[in-house]
Amino acid sequence: MGNFSYKKTLQADLFRCCGKSGLFALLHTYIFKVEFRYVFWMRTAFALSRRKPLKPVSLMSRYRLYRMKIWLGINIPYNTSIGPGFYIGHFGNINVNYKAKLGSNCNISSGVTIGEASRGSLQGVPTIGDNVYIGPGAKIIGRIRIGNNVAIGANSVVTKDVPDDAVVAGVPGEVISYNGARGYVTRTEHGGK
Numbered sequence: 001m002g003n004f005s006y007k008k009t010l011q012a013d014l015f016r017c018c019g020k021s022g023l024f025a026l027l028h029t030y031i032f033k034v035e036f037r038y039v040f041w042m043r044t045a046f047a048l049s050r051r052k053p054l055k056p057v058s059l060m061s062r063y064r065l066y067r068m069k070i071w072l073g074i075n076i077p078y079n080t081s082i083g084p085g086f087y088i089g090h091f092g093n094i095n096v097n098y099k100a101k102l103g104s105n106c107n108i109s110s111g112v113t114i115g116e117a118s119r120g121s122l123q124g125v126p127t128i129g130d131n132v133y134i135g136p137g138a139k140i141i142g143r144i145r146i147g148n149n150v151a152i153g154a155n156s157v158v159t160k161d162v163p164d165d166a167v168v169a170g171v172p173g174e175v176i177s178y179n180g181a182r183g184y185v186t187r188t189e190h191g192g193k
Contacts, residue, residue, distance in 0.1 A: 006047035012084035013039050016105065016187050035088035038074050041065040045078035082106065083130065085188060090136075103130035103148070105188045107181075110136050117142035122159060129164070133184035149180040 011021045017036045018029045029036045045065045048058035062078065069075055072091040076082075080096055083104035088094065092110040096102075100114045112134050116125045124143025128134075132146055135154040140146065146162045153169035153176075162168055165180035 004046070004050075006043060009084040010040065010043050012104075013043065013086050016085045016087040019187050034068075034072060035074075035091050038065070038068045038072055038076075038091070039086055039088060041068055042076060042078050042080075042082075049078065097125050099125040101125075101127045103128055103132065105131045105185050107133045107185055109134060109138070109154075112137070113139045113141070115139070115141045117159075131181055131185045131188060133181040149182070149185075151179075151181040151184050 014026055014029060014036070015021050017033060018025055030040060041061060041064050045058070045061040048055070048061050051058065065078055074088065074091055074094045076094065076096040077098035080098045081101040083102060083106065085105035086102070087107045089107055090110040094108060094110060094112050096114045097116045099116065106128060114126055114128070117123050122142030122144065126140045126142065126144050126146060128140070128146040129148035129150065131149045133151045134140070135152055135156065137155040138152045138158070140152070140158045142159055144159065144161050146158070147164035147166065149165045150162050151167045152158060152173065153167070155171070156169055156173040157171045158168055158173035162175065165178045166175045167177045167179050168174065169176050
């Protein structure tokens with residue numbers, strides 16, 4: 001994560017989740033929304049891993065994230081490049097390759113896989129733009145680029161580039177319109193201020 005500010009990034013994540021920021025909103029959301037709790041520990045483990053020398057608290061945050069991974073079925077490594085405003089709509093069977101890059105204000109649903117292709121012309125991992133909605137069960141595989149303001153429909157399998165403002169559906173995923181992610185990606189105006 002290039003220009004990472006723990007506080008601003010976490011504030012943007014919190015605002016995407018509940019539409020508020022501040023200590024009370026943080027505590028309330030942390031207690032009642034387990035998906036946000038995973039994001040909290042993911043961001044915390046990343047921030048602590050950047051401090052040298054590595055402290056025991058950094059290892060404890062990674063252990064906490066590991067426990068959350070097992071409990072919630074979310075496998076997004078702490079060192080994955082994810083922009084501010086990250087939102088997990090529902091937990092369960094979420095897998096993101098640590099080399100993938102996700103932009104700001106990205107929504108991920110249950111059953112999503114963002115994975116690596118290990119051979120062929122698409123060998124590599126996806127790069128996902130800003131303000132992207134990824135529906136339940138969607139699979140995004142290989143060295144492809146997903147543009148900004150894109151909506152990927154439920155159970156779609158995407159293995160080729162997707163232009164900005166597209167709506168993708170089906171197996172294999174095809175562009176069905178250019179209405180984008182309007183209405184799916186909300187509360188983006190905080191921006192980590």
